[in-house]
Amino acid sequence: MINRKPLKIAIASGKGGTGKTTLSTNLAAYIAEQQEVVLVDLDVEEPNSGLFFNGELIHEEPNLKMIPQWDESKCTLCGICRKVCNFHAVIQLGPTIVVFPQLCHSCYACSELCPENALPMIPKSTGTLKDFRSGNLHFIESRMDVGEEQAVPAISKTKNYAAGKYGNANFTIYDSPPGTSCPVIEAVKDVDFVILITEPTPFGLHDLRLAVETVRALKKPFGVVINRYGIGNDEVIEYCTEEDIPILAKIANSRKIAGLYSSGKLIYNEVPEVKTALQEILDHCLKMMEGEHK
Amino acid sequence: MKIAFTSSGTTWESIIDPRFGRTEYIVMYDEESQELSVVDNSSVKNEAHGAGTATSQRIFELQPDVLITGNGPGDNASAALKHIKMKILVNAHDLTLRQAYEQYKNGELKEQ
Known part of the structure; x- marks a missing residue:
């Protein structure tokens, strides 16, 4: 050849x-x-x-992807995370932030924009x-x-x-x-x-x-x-x-x-x-x- | 009691929207005041992703005691709705809101 x-x-x-x-x-x-x-x-x-x-x-x-993990102790429930998520992978139900890993596109917006660093990104196996x-x-x-x-x-x-x-x-x-x-x-x-x-x-x-x-x-x-x-x-x-x-x-x-x-x-x-x-x-x-x- | 319907229209004669996340409207009925109120859900309906969780967020803010819908919420929406103390009744599609409400009162609707 x-x-x-x-x-x-x-x-x-x-x-x-x-x-x-x-x-x-x-x-x-x-x-x-x-x-x-x-x-x-x-x-x-x-x-x-x-x-x-x-x-x-x-x-x-x-195969890993990065997703946010909610740290309740740091969160002030300001709601920025859910507003910036284009995929509704982060929602706020009263005093709770709920993350839906399968909807997350790993864009880091919620994590980076959180003023309290209450959504650090962690790897998840997919x-x-x-x-x-x-x-x-x-x-x-x-x-x-x-x-x-x-x-x-x-x-x-x-x-x-x-x-x-x-x-x-x-x-x-x-x-x-x-x-x-x-x-x-x-x-x-x-x-x-x-x-x-x-x-x-x-x-x-x-x-x-x-x-x-x-x-x-x-x-x-x-x-x-x-x-x-x-x-x-x-x-x-x-x-x-x-x-x-x-x-x-x-x-x-x-x-x-x-x-x-x-x-x-x-x-x-x-x-x-x-x-x-x-x-x-x-x-x-x-x-x-x-x-x-x- | 406050009852939420997924609805294709805005009146008692509208048909239940079988979809949860992409429902056209959420219609609320307050049994105390006997008033019907309407939330337009079209902004969520056209989302490419996460319609189920977005509608769950709305439902949470409306705080109904009962939700009457059709096919039933999908996995993500169901997980979100578990955070809300609310009865979910399904299989009400093809009914008008009025018929669905009557069936709910008679205990004829299936609980999810």
Whole structure:
């Protein structure tokens, strides 16, 4: 493999259940046959890439966020804290200040503006980050605790961990959350290339359009992979042609693939067409990147 | 007794708003004076975050003895409302305020 800048790819989709994890895990494992690769599961609300690897746990740490803690002995009940909180995470009920950690965005306003220092910030765990190794593959995931609402800080922290520890690896692949909202933006905003995976159905096309608008707004180079090819209709292909979007590969709809996935197995060694598709995707990413950097 | 309703309108004939945090109005009925008063909750309704706790703060300031609502407050709002000694009656959606009040008087509304 030629020497070049490390490549960061996000695998995303508008619609859920179109094959982000299937493609992420198989592409990562395929690359790992030859060289070092980092797979980061950024779907922190429901990470599942880890189901496909039996890695050795290298490191584990809590994901912390800072929240205010009320010190009753210092508080004069002036009410500034609740007035400055944009998220209503701090409210005043008579003689009591109540903090709602899950609503808190760690902006420090209440803490900094409290004249009596009665709301010092303390760390609170919101989930766990895990780092596994399996041969050439580094697998990193974060998992939010039940009841936590904010995926973005966990995603940001997980990316930073991966970049800090394995930033020199030739390939980093992000398995993104579904949709087009803040967590997806956070997952996609600093990558070199985005693979949008979709299914060739009206529903798939509808959400693909939203995903395309999103990555275009972020000015990211991207291409489309059509999964479950053969179902639905030709509208996704027509749309990509009209919009001049490269179709990187098509993965046929197959009961065998669904069966392997459902039993937690990688697919490309059992289904040769998938291996071909992975190589096509990889070639395309590398070619596009070379073009970008020339 | 002071009774608070989450309401989609401002009169006895308005329908109960099933939402707690994002209710359109909080309507208060004072049984002693037999007067109805209205708090416009639209500023909270359009908040992106923390509508439940913000409305709880308002309810606290109004100090009702009973709250009549629809779906019932969510987890954060429930935690906040525990600080208030108040009976919370739920599942009153689809009723007008008057019907809900009658059902409350007859003990037909479910306590959360």
